[in-house]
Amino acid sequence: MDEKFDCIIVGAGVAGLAAAMTLARNNMKFLLIEKGEFAGAKNVSGGVLWGSDLAKLVPNYWEEENAGWERYITQRRLTFLDEQSSFSIDFKSSHFQETPYTGVVVLRSKFDRWLAGKVEDAIAESDFPMDSFIAPNIKVDEVLMEDGKAVGIRTGEEEFHANSVIIAEGVNNLLTRQVGLQDDYVPADHVLTGIKEVIRYDQEKLEDRFQLSGLGGMSNEYIGYATDGVEGGGFLYTNRDTISIGLVLGLKDLREKGKSPHDILNHFKKHPAVRDTIRGGEVVEYSAHVVSSGDKRIMPKELYKDGVLICGEAANLLMNAGKAIQGMDYAMRSGILAAETIVKAKEQDDYSSSTMKEYRQALDESFVMKDMNSFQDAVHMLHSPQMFKDVPNLICDFGRKFFTIDNEPTPKSRKMLAESIKKHSSYWDLMKLGFKGAKSL
Amino acid sequence: MSTILTHIAISDGKIKRSSLEVLSHCTQLANDNGHQSEAVIIDANASQYVDDVKKYGVSKVYVIEDPIFKNHINTPLLKALTTVMEQADPYIFAFASTEGTKDILGALAANQDAAVLSDVSEFNLIDGGISAKRPVMAAKILSSNEAKADKILVSVRSGSYELAENETDGEVVNIDFSFNESELKATLREVIGASGDKIDLSEAEAIVAAGRGAKDEEGQKLINELAETLGAAIGASRALTEAGIMDPSLQIGQTGKVVSPQLYIAVGISGAIQHVAGMTNSKVIVAINKDPDAPIFDVADYGIVGDLYKVLPPFIEELKKIKG
Amino acid sequence: MKFYVCIKQVPDVNAPIQIKGEELIQDTNRMILNAYDASAVEEALVLTEKHGGEVEVVLIGPDKAKETIRKALAMGAQKATHIQTSGDENYDSSTYASILASFFKDKEYDVISCGKQSQDTDAGLTGSMLAELLNLPYATNAVGLEIEDNQLVVKRQGDTGQEMIALPSPCLVTCSNDMNEPRIPSLKGIMQSKRKPMEAVELSSLDVEEDNLAAKTTVTGYQEKPEREAGKKFEGEPDDIAAEVAQLLDTEANVI
């Protein structure tokens, strides 16, 4: 009973659960510890889980009737807002109907719990049905280090030993700091706060309103007036009979402008373009959570050490380049890769950095780090005032002119665009931005 | 013609108002459906309550008087109830939902092979039984229920029905009852803290309820002063009864009591659903809380956002002025 | 002393719920150990830790209720019995009491503990029904338990005061959550719980009379409670708003 585990995973969020599933499937003896009352209890996301990794963890997940996910994405929309108007790019395609889906919308308290149930099943089928555990309601206070090598964890007075520790503790990465991989101080301009409401409708009404068929769903990101001039953006995703609507806002900018996220959300909900989409309905849930900016400059110095791997948002793996927030898919893939590295370490009976570094290599070669590297400029740009103010204003202004028919001679659209640009930005600024944008996206 | 029987609960030498509420409803049901309404009083001084009960349209009042009923003990009470049921043969036997009732309702149902619905907020006769509404999920939701059987027991939350007097010359039936101490399976060692003079929460017209926010001496002083000014009963959230600051019998909510006063003032109470479960039937709710997002404000008619130590003194002052 | 604690799996009343047609739907599907039963388990553990003995939990429910049994084992109960049902039955308190009575018929024990009520339905009937069916002395709504000279001394919360009642063994008690703060299972407890014996009992093996399995009461539907509208919220100078509300209680609400 008191023998060593192959691995202890801290945190049953998306990253931790993905790691646990991978370990269970590979017949490893592990412990997954979660401080919440149950997996997903306090976890927050918008949330679309992008990509097909879920199908790797739970093959054919779409066949299960009452599964942990809400809808799969069949329609995507990007909306620019100014005070009065909205200008949307809308994309719908039947290729979105094919499995594995491009993304599923999830509510974390349900999704994480469901996935945890799947991990329990996998444990039961593994070589260690009685010796691998998911333990909720337990907070890990410390990663035990001996001679610079992780040897287990401590919770309260109890210590548990393992050959390796995967830290999947999410964005408030205290343990990552404790093992010395992240500096204690992270500047406020690298921290965002996300808030969200879940609003319930009659399911049929919701499906009619958003023109959804079956379990198809829509994702809508918003840029511009959504945030009342504060750095950030908005989102709206459709669940089975609810929508998730919310914002991600720069903490420093919020403070400087003296605004509260709650007020900005109300402001967003009152925008003419949003108001009518969400009218009726009953707010059934409100939540807030810190989000990493996805800026590479605040990533931990390294993602491994002797016996330790950091994955998910604990490693600040996140991408928010405007067209989507990607945190869960990064968490999932990094969790899988971390666990695969531990499996290899067990085979080679070497949990030192020389094996652990293979995790970093695998991550570098995956979409996670490739995208993080290539879209850094887009990330920076999204956080520039032009992006959440001037550009949406300009686009909406152009839209207003282009779509207005008023029994006056209509100027050529090129002229309209020129006027809008002049009003909201200089040619020079726009060219710079365009150039940057072209390079970054 | 069947019998609808109502149990009259006595507490601290008084008839519980909630019993008379149930009786009023049962008499109404009996009159509307061609049944008869009867009542039973089981107490050490049962006969002294007969006249009051007769005011509620009963055709018979059964009386079981025995010193054993000075305190609540379940074995003799069950025996008495079974005896009455044999004699009165009620189709429906209704109770006010009190701690005394909750103690024996299940046992009586098992003993009589009766169907039972506890803690209903409403019930009516249907073909072959009763239909009833019960608050469930910490009183967030109402469930509709049916009980169909030859005998049906039902207990009703306080405040569910209005009193309706309806004087009749009901017959008084004294039931012979004897209980031998040796039949007692358990021994009642003592009764602690039963208070004759405090206002019964479930019957109070005004209640000042204190929560964790008012847990220190200063807070308690203010609560007492406010209650005194209004002539209100004092209640508490679990945070205070659990901490031993307030008597457990004052707890309001899912575990504690259900109240339905005209005025309910929640001071320093967050408004957890388990607390709210016991007080949403109040007519007017006032909440004083320093947290503007406290859920108690969702059910309050008047929400005062502020520190209770700063709000209560001028509040009490003003109320004193109004009271003259 | 040997304690049997009857535990039930209930939906988490704190999670958002909705009514669809006649059914109650809980968005998260989260089921938990009835809070009152958690207190019953806790108290039995405290008493046996002090006076010796054993705690066994009994649950009637479907396969997914195993999670709840595990929780009680992780808290420290030594053994469990799982009386298996499909979970789709319309059982009421009297059905559960009948099933439990059949189960306990040939068992040896000192105390059967129940929760004072189910957190979701607040029925509060099963305990005293079971006591009657087994002909046991009992007390409900316990807020404190002690063992003295092989008797169970119950502090029971009555309408006004508290009653101290001594019950000879075997006896039954129903517990309020006011008696303790149930422990949160430790990591060691969680790990040990997997190896503790959990006996599965088929309902059919218990010989419950057909008649007793048919519930005498049924839930025919659910409705939203007429919701209280949030009223006016007053923010500002304490002196001003306090006086204003006091005035309104007099002139507008007419409750002074």
Ligand SMILES: Cc1cc2nc3c(=O)[nH]c(=O)nc-3n(C[C@H](O)[C@H](O)[C@H](O)COP(=O)(O)OP(=O)(O)OC[C@H]3O[C@@H](n4cnc5c(N)ncnc54)[C@H](O)[C@@H]3O)c2cc1C
């Ligand atoms: C408003 C908002 C909208 C978002 N929208 C999206 C979206 O649409 N798509 C998307 O992909 N991403 C989105 N994200 C980001 C995404 O939610 C995160 O990137 C993702 O949850 C990270 O997963 P994780 O497993 O690394 O961390 P988490 O999900 O945060 O999980 C960490 C877990 O570790 C536990 N834990 C922490 N410390 C300890 C400890 N000491 N002991 C035990 N347990 C511990 C926590 O309780 C938690 O369960 C959004 C985020 C927010 C806030």
Ligand SMILES: Cc1cc2nc3c(=O)[nH]c(=O)nc-3n(C[C@H](O)[C@H](O)[C@H](O)COP(=O)(O)OP(=O)(O)OC[C@H]3O[C@@H](n4cnc5c(N)ncnc54)[C@H](O)[C@@H]3O)c2cc1C
């Ligand atoms: C099965 C079950 C049954 C339960 N049954 C009951 C029950 O019957 N009754 C019950 O009450 N609870 C019950 N509870 C507990 C319930 O969930 C809450 O924990 C409890 O009601 C909280 O009490 P509280 O509001 O006083 O304390 P808290 O939740 O701690 O709230 C204190 C409030 O005081 C405010 N405050 C603090 N200082 C000040 C100040 N200076 N001025 C103004 N405001 C201030 C705070 O903002 C806060 O909102 C039950 C729980 C369970 C699980």
Ligand SMILES: Nc1ncnc2c1ncn2[C@@H]1O[C@H](COP(=O)(O)O)[C@@H](O)[C@H]1O
């Ligand atoms: N399915 C069940 N399995 C075990 N015990 C139960 C079950 N249902 C009810 N009980 C017991 O009865 C109590 C609740 O009674 P009631 O409020 O009548 O539902 C619980 O606290 C348990 O102790």
